[in-house]
Amino acid sequence: MDRARRRFAIALAAMAGFIDAVGFLSADGYFVSFMSGNTTRLGVALGTDVPRAAMPALLIGGFVAGVTLGALAALKAGTRRKLAVLALVALCLLEAAGARAVGLHGAMLAGLVLAMGALNNTFLRDGEVAVGLTYMTGALVKLGQGLAREIAGTRAEWRPWALLWAGLLAGAVVGAFLQDRLPLGCLWIGAAWAMIMAAVAVRLPAEA
Incomplete structure (x- = not known):
């Protein structure tokens, strides 16, 4: 991946x-x-308090639906799949922000989980996810493996994975800060962020 795509x-x-x-x-x-966390909560609920399993089950189903919609958008868009996927993400976030504004909590969560599922179709290689953007376990594994090779004396690409993780962490800090202080505005900021990313995607070289 070139420097522009890494950023x-x-x-x-x-x-x-x-x-x-x-x-x-x-x-x-x-x-x-983070569907691994929701899956664990689903399992705990099924083992201890079945009615509480509805929320994680619905979120997991919504995430899979978002991945499916994003994959379909990417397939239809061809070389401009990043733009198509991010436009879909922006639409879902706009829906979530609007739903929060009118007090529709369930519709807000649906928009958020669909957006995050769709986002993982941004970086594809041979139709498969090349870079997971909403989960960092794989990135941290690659970071650790790269550090091991570096310690063993072999040059390794571990810094990009550390920066990817740091990016998610920094975004989470800002999101938590604004959710606490600007609850009705933070999702509009997220939607604007997605639209800016879609505009940036247009400037990236087209992919085969």
């Missing part, structure tokens, strides 16, 4: 962290992008 990926990971922090604080500790 682009970091900015998108920061956006994902921003939205996930807002969602987490709005959904009683559930996640709109």
